[in-house]
Amino acid sequence: MQAIDARNLTKSFGDLVAVDGISFSIASGEIFGLLGPNGAGKTTTISMLSTMQKPTSGTATVNGHDVVTREDDVRKSIGIVFQDQSLDEELTAYENMDFHGRLYRIGGEERRRRIGELLALVGLADRKDDLVKTYSGGMRRRLEIARGLLHEPKVLFLDEPTLGLDPQTRNHLWEYIARLNNEKGITIILTTHYMEEADRLCDRIAIVDRGTIVALDTAENLKHSIGGDVVTITSPDPDKIADLLTAPWVSGIERHDGSVTVRLQEADRHIPGIVTAIHQSGIGINSLSVRKPTLEDVFLHYTGKTIRDEEADGKETIRMFQRARRR
Amino acid sequence: MDIVYTIWLRNVKRYLRSKSRIVGSLGMPLFFMLVLGFGLNSIVRIPGMEEGYLEFIIPGIVAMSVLFTSVFSGIQIIWDKQFGFLKETLVAPVSRLEIMIGQTLGGATTAVIQGLILMVFALFIGLQPAGITGFLVAVGFMALIGVTFTAFGIAIASRMEDMHGFQLIMNFVIFPIFGLSGALFPINSLPGWLRPLTLADPLTYGVEGIRYGLSGTAQVHPLASLAVMAACAVLMTVAGAYLFRKIQT
Ligand SMILES: Nc1ncnc2c1ncn2[C@@H]1O[C@H](COP(=O)(O)OP(=O)(O)OP(=O)(O)O)[C@@H](O)[C@H]1O
Ligand SMILES: [Mg+2]
Numbered sequence: 001m002q003a004i005d006a007r008n009l010t011k012s013f014g015d016l017v018a019v020d021g022i023s024f025s026i027a028s029g030e031i032f033g034l035l036g037p038n039g040a041g042k043t044t045t046i047s048m049l050s051t052m053q054k055p056t057s058g059t060a061t062v063n064g065h066d067v068v069t070r071e072d073d074v075r076k077s078i079g080i081v082f083q084d085q086s087l088d089e090e091l092t093a094y095e096n097m098d099f100h101g102r103l104y105r106i107g108g109e110e111r112r113r114r115i116g117e118l119l120a121l122v123g124l125a126d127r128k129d130d131l132v133k134t135y136s137g138g139m140r141r142r143l144e145i146a147r148g149l150l151h152e153p154k155v156l157f158l159d160e161p162t163l164g165l166d167p168q169t170r171n172h173l174w175e176y177i178a179r180l181n182n183e184k185g186i187t188i189i190l191t192t193h194y195m196e197e198a199d200r201l202c203d204r205i206a207i208v209d210r211g212t213i214v215a216l217d218t219a220e221n222l223k224h225s226i227g228g229d230v231v232t233i234t235s236p237d238p239d240k241i242a243d244l245l246t247a248p249w250v251s252g253i254e255r256h257d258g259s260v261t262v263r264l265q266e267a268d269r270h271i272p273g274i275v276t277a278i279h280q281s282g283i284g285i286n287s288l289s290v291r292k293p294t295l296e297d298v299f300l301h302y303t304g305k306t307i308r309d310e311e312a313d314g315k316e317t318i319r320m321f322q323r324a325r326r327r
Numbered sequence: 328m329d330i331v332y333t334i335w336l337r338n339v340k341r342y343l344r345s346k347s348r349i350v351g352s353l354g355m356p357l358f359f360m361l362v363l364g365f366g367l368n369s370i371v372r373i374p375g376m377e378e379g380y381l382e383f384i385i386p387g388i389v390a391m392s393v394l395f396t397s398v399f400s401g402i403q404i405i406w407d408k409q410f411g412f413l414k415e416t417l418v419a420p421v422s423r424l425e426i427m428i429g430q431t432l433g434g435a436t437t438a439v440i441q442g443l444i445l446m447v448f449a450l451f452i453g454l455q456p457a458g459i460t461g462f463l464v465a466v467g468f469m470a471l472i473g474v475t476f477t478a479f480g481i482a483i484a485s486r487m488e489d490m491h492g493f494q495l496i497m498n499f500v501i502f503p504i505f506g507l508s509g510a511l512f513p514i515n516s517l518p519g520w521l522r523p524l525t526l527a528d529p530l531t532y533g534v535e536g537i538r539y540g541l542s543g544t545a546q547v548h549p550l551a552s553l554a555v556m557a558a559c560a561v562l563m564t565v566a567g568a569y570l571f572r573k574i575q576t
Contacts, residue, residue, distance in 0.1 A: 052418055052576065075420035086411035090341050102333040103419040147415075 001064060003028045003155050003187035004049060008058035011044050018044040020211035021058060026189065026204075028154075031181050033198040034191040035295075036208035037303055042191040043083050045208070046157050049189070050080050063154050076104075079153035081144045083160050083191075089133035093124055093143050096132060097150060104151035111150075118146040122176070138169040145173070149180070156180070158190040162197060170194075174201055195295040205295070209303040223293045226301045227251030229267035230293050231274070234259040234286040241278055252301070263293070330421045334429025335436065338400065342437040349441070352399070356392040356445055360385065363511065364452065373513055378542065385449045386465070386538040387510025389442045390472060394530060396441040397473045398501055400434030401480015401567075404574075405487055414576045427481060427571045431564055434477030435470055442469045457543055464549070465540030471556040472533040478560070478567035485570040510534045514546050529559040 004026040011019040019041040026032045034042045047053040049060055051071045059066065065073035087096050094115060101111035119125045122142035132140065141161065148156060158177070162170040178201060180186050192198050198205050199219050206216040215222055228251060235241055238260040242253050245262060249270060252263035264270055267290045278285055342348070364381035371380040407413040416426055443466070446454065456462065483496055507521070508530035517525060525531050536552040539545035545552070 050418055052414065072420045075418060078418075080418055082411060082414055084411045086413075086415040088337065088341075088412050088415075089410070090344060091337070095337075095340070099333060099337055100415070100419075102329060103416065103421055105329060 001028055002026065002061075003030065004032075004060065004062050004189065006045075006049070006058070006060040009045065009048055009055050009060050010057045011041075011048055011053060012056045017211050019048070022208075022211070022213050023058075024206060024213060024216060026187060028187055029181070029185045030203045031177070031188045031190070031201050033202035033205040034189065034208055035193075035195075035198050035205050035299065036191075040208040040303075041211040042208055043159055046080070046159050046189065046191065050078055050157055051075055076151075077153060078155045078157060079148035079151065080157040081141075081148045081159060081161055083163070085140060085144070087132045087140060087144060087147075090131065092129050092131055093119065093135070094128040096143065097147055100147050100150050106151060114150055114152075118149060119143075122146045138165050141165060142169075142173070145176075149186075152184075153186065155187045155189065158188060160191055160193065162192070162194065170197070177201060195299065199295045207299060207302045214302045215298070219295055222298045223295065226293055226298055227263040228265035228293070229263070229290055230297055231262045231264065231267050231271070231288065231290050232259055233262065233274075233278075233288050235278075235284055236286070237283050240281065240283050244277060244281055244283075245274065247273075254300075263297075330425040331429040331432065334416070334426055335433040338430065338433025339436055342400075342433075342440070349444070352392070352396055352441060353444060353448075355395075356388045357448060359391065360388045360445075360449065360452070364388075379453075381453050382455070382542060383513070383538075384511055385446075385454050386541050387508070387534050389445050389449070389465075389469065389541075390508070390510055390530060390534045390537055391505050392445045393438045393442040393469045393472045393533075394476055394501065394505060397434050397438035397476040398480045398496075400437055401430070401477040401482075402484050402487075402490075402493060402496075403434075404430065404481055404484035404571075405490055405493075408484075408574075408576060409489065411576075413574075417574075417576060423572045423574075424568050427478075427568045428564070430481055431474055431477045431567065434480065435473030438473035438477065439466060439469045442473075454541065457541055461540045461543060463540070465537045468533050468536030468540060468552070468556060471536075471553075471560045472530065474560040475529060475533075475556070475563045478563035482563070482567040482570045485567070485574045504528055504530050507531070508534050509538075509546065529555065532556050532559075 002025045006025070007023050008021045009019055010017065010021050022045065034045065036042050044053065048055045049062055049067060051067050051074050054068060061067065062074045063077040065077070067074050091099065097115040097119065098111065101115060106114065119128050122145060124139060124143055124146070127139070132143065135143065145161065162173055165173065174197065177188060181188050190201065202219065204216065204218055205222060206213045215225065217225065233241055238255055238258060242255050242260045245253060250262055250264050254261045271290065275285070275288070364384055368379045368381045373380065373383050404413065450456065507525050507528045509525060510530070514522065514525050514531065532547060532552040532555040535545040535547040536549060536556060539549040539552070
């Protein structure tokens with residue numbers, strides 16, 4: 001059975017179309033990634049699938065239940081970790097878990113047992129009676145993930161689960177997410193800005209930009225799809241190099257400040273030819289590197305931005321800052 | 328019922344934990360009680376009443392404390408919205424009505440506790456306990472005020488994006504409701520044009536009910552007060568539930 005099936009899902013806020021008729025399905029037991037720049041519509045998509053927002057048009061089912069007409073069935077079968085924190089800081093970790101367990105009508109004995117297990121699993125057992133406001137960002141995130149699992153959902157939504165975490169904690173969480181998926185067969189839909197995260201965890205990745213899915217496949221196939229290896233040449237005159245490389249085996253050229261990125265199949269065979277041609281035109285080369293494409297290249301190819309450009313726009317930092325200030 | 332209890336429990340826990348809030352919101356009522364009560368006790372005579380002004384305003388100040396605490400509890404939903412916790416509740420497979428009722432009862436409970444603390448203080452400055460039945464009548468009216476105005480707070484909070492409007496609501500709704508009620512003066516002594524406003528103010532009946540419970544006399548028949556307060560509690564809860572159903576995170 002499909003865990004999720006979205007058909008032409010659309011959400012508009014006034015004039016702004018945040019999610020623009022996207023369709024996809026996710027198989028049971030899959031880890032599915034939504035990768036996209038700020039404002040692409042990832043959170044909005046998840047909000048619709050988790051019944052938090054009504055689609056403007058289109059339909060979706062989660063575990064076979066329609067998200068509009070069978071809200072309650074959907075809610076029972078999903079767990080969600082929101083992008084922004086959603087803990088009660090005036091309660092302890094245990095009380096946050098207990099509140100959740102009661103809301104999902106898990107009986108007393110069973111509830112206590114699962115809370116104990118999950119808190120141990122995310123390494124918070126010894127801090128369980130501390131107020132959440134004394135927790136670090138990483139501890140809060142782990143608590144939220146544990147909470148999302150308490151009612152044993154079939155589908156788990158993780159909206160930027162590792163945002164703002166240190167590399168060690170992030171790695172720890174990745175292992176944990178992979179294990180959940182492996183051992184319990186939980187279907188996981190996660191959004192992320194971290195290429196490495198998507199690459200390592202996801203069976204399939206949808207690249208979302210301006211409310212539409214611009215590419216959807218396994219990480220391997222996505223890397224293949226953009227046309228082979230990546231050659232980066234830095235030079236005082238990158239524009240001339242770009243004009244020079246018109247051969248049919250060049251599948252793509254991008255100009256940047258002081259460098260040009262060329263995509264081509266079997267780069268190792270063509271490199272000598274490229275270098276000779278540039279040399280003969282009297283253009284200087286500062287450096288030249290060849291590498292296999294990464295997910296970052298794929299992202300750049302489909303959205304026209306690097307994730308670094310995007311970080312530089314500072315939205316993420318501002319968001320974190322605002323959250324920190326509210327506390 | 329489990330869900331209502333869960334939400335109620337969280338509210339009460341948070342309240343009992345916030346010592347500074349408990350102490351802080353005792354400040355103004357105590358101030359009123361001491362300054363107005365003692366300050367005017369010797370110069371104000373209430374026509375047709377045996378006791379002094381101090382005894383007269385104690386029920387009014389208790390009602391005030393319940394009023395403020397409950398409105399504030401209801402409005403707290405805005406914080407839950409801003410801190411994100413509301414999403415956790417709304418995404419759970421529970422009805423909005425259960426959440427709203429749990430919030431209302433939680434707010435009313437904290438408001439009653441706050442009123443009780445004030446009553447204990449009042450014992451030291453002249454409140455004569457009028458027996459257990461009267462006390463229970465007073466608590467019953469406090470609970471009705473609590474439910475009415477927590478639900479009112481929730482209704483407001485469901486429509487507000489942030490706390491900016493809070494001051495507005497306090498100044499133009501809550502203070503008038505307090506001022507126009509018979510909390511600080513006997514309704515019989517009002518000029519004619521003000522009387523309808525006072526009689527239209529739900530808190531008037533709450534104050535009169537508490538006054539009846541604590542001192543055995545009131546200017547409005549206690550059953551009439553009970554009928555009005557109970558109707559207000561039900562109406563406000565329905566209105567609050569209706570608006571809360573449409574709340575957006
Ligand atoms: N409640 C709302 N009202 C109006 N516009 C909204 C609302 N929620 C989202 N949007 C807009 O919809 C677009 C998509 O937002 P969304 O939060 O889904 O993006 P995202 O992909 O999750 O981005 P990020 O990576 O920054 O979290 C944005 O342009 C945003 O401004
Ligand atoms: Mg988002």
